[in-house]
Amino acid sequence: MDIKAPYLLFLGEAADALAAKTSIGVAQWRPEKCLGQVRLPGCKADAGVPDMDVREAARKGAKTMIVGVVNRGGVISPAWSKVLLDALAAGLDLASGLHNRLSDVPEIAAAAKKHGRNLFDVRHPDREFPIATGMRRSGKRVLTVGTDCSIGKMYTSLALEKALKALGVKATFRATGQTGILIAGSGWSIDAIVSDFVAGAVETLSPAGPADHWDVIEGQGSLFHPSYAGVTLALIHGAQADALVMCHEPGRPHMRGLPHYKLPRIEDCIAVNVAHARLTNPKAKCIGVSLNTSKMTPKAAERALKSLADRLGLPVEDPSRTGVAKLAKKLARI
């Protein structure tokens, strides 16, 4: 899967920034790839790039329209359909993070075929993967892990890639979920892969590389989440990470979606993740914590970062508040 830039971002009639978080994320992390955005009447979100229609975008060189918005009830509305068909007619590929596949909508599939364009349904990996071998691969790897789902692993991974590059260190973000894939232009949604092949898919995603190059692998789920821990463990084994960064949000009342499950203690969560990571990379260690303090006041956030750092004896940063320069520097010394 290799999604061609430059991109035109489709935000539909997103009621708020959350509904268009994928398009906004692409614009935030890959601004150099984003020519413009298409917003339908009623759209309240803004990716911060020029509004334009598909023909203008095509004239300016856009190669792919990113459908980076949540649709209601899994149905492609007629208003969307018109823009998607126009984009294909104008010569753009479509890439979507939706649950339902573009390729399952007959008129879209037919138009793509007619115009010779590609449809990328990034939630649905369209290839086969090998069974993991556990063989060591050259190059360095850092994996984000977490006390819970949806806690900042993708954001942290992208921030680490950026901070490593700022230090002059070669680094590549490796996407394992749909938003990350649309940002990176490649990757696989590992939670949509048949379970036997998940670790093998991660080995494929992060192949052998130069000794001084870092793959920054996007984490998924949590070893302490009863619904998804199997995905997480396969990812940990496939990643063979040299370094783990633990992602956490203080004050979460319970595991995401499961009111009857509390979050683990971060110390326990680190110990269990490191123990499993050492199966495929005996040198694996946790180099620090990414703390999501978005719901705190600046003063409370500062206190939380410092007190956790003191407690763990590890650097603790919030990518959106402090950046991750300390974590990146620690990686660069490995």
Next chain:
Amino acid sequence: MDIKAPYLLFLGEAADALAAKTSIGVAQWRPEKCLGQVRLPGCKADAGVPDMDVREAARKGAKTMIVGVVNRGGVISPAWSKVLLDALAAGLDLASGLHNRLSDVPEIAAAAKKHGRNLFDVRHPDREFPIATGMRRSGKRVLTVGTDCSIGKMYTSLALEKALKALGVKATFRATGQTGILIAGSGWSIDAIVSDFVAGAVETLSPAGPADHWDVIEGQGSLFHPSYAGVTLALIHGAQADALVMCHEPGRPHMRGLPHYKLPRIEDCIAVNVAHARLTNPKAKCIGVSLNTSKMTPKAAERALKSLADRLGLPVEDPSRTGVAKLAKKLARI
């Protein structure tokens, strides 16, 4: 998936018992379901039931022919094809544990449709599963886990079901792999399920039951196998087992298929499995070990069983040598 008995077992031209192990396993564990067997010229295996052709089996009431043999190179040979088509014409369903699907062979699919018969490709779950909720379910559950793959988890589970029933305890074997499914007549190959849904599939497989009823859930893989540990962890979380039985084979030189990975210490393996099982069932404990001593002399086996039992302070039995009465009695007291 609900495969109707009585069965006719198809052994093809199996060169040895291993090639026909699925048919032989069905005859061993569900003799009451097996009317007969079909063997082609050159077959060296024997399921120990009367040889008959498909028409005779149909006359005697057979409902399903079990394709319980490994085929060469994934191709259905013309010799097989004739028997499979004859079985469909005689009014039998077909159930197969092969990697390649019967339903993908055009002439077989067409014949099934024509005769109104079902094709069960048990390696390929044909339904959707929910995301696991981690909600506690009534009834009791025991899960077999292991230091490695292919170490005796299915065999142990079937032996536990039998031993529990012999004690007058209600018990149901719950199959998670293709041979187990053909023996049980139902179940799902969890390693073929999309990773996000594996724990949910196990919750579905072992639903709430009577308080005094045991589900004996067939384990898969090992938390210490770099290729498959994610499948195992999802299974552990979905199972919510009250009791774990650890399966082990002394003297294995390395993890199955991976010469560069050693087996874990059994004490460590028990501790890690129990710790993960407690996420969804805080009362989970390991009640004993099933030791595969098939490659040992009787005397060496006896010594191995006793010395491991002394070391762990747990009952250690070999289902095929000693039976599992001690393990079953311990379960019955929970």
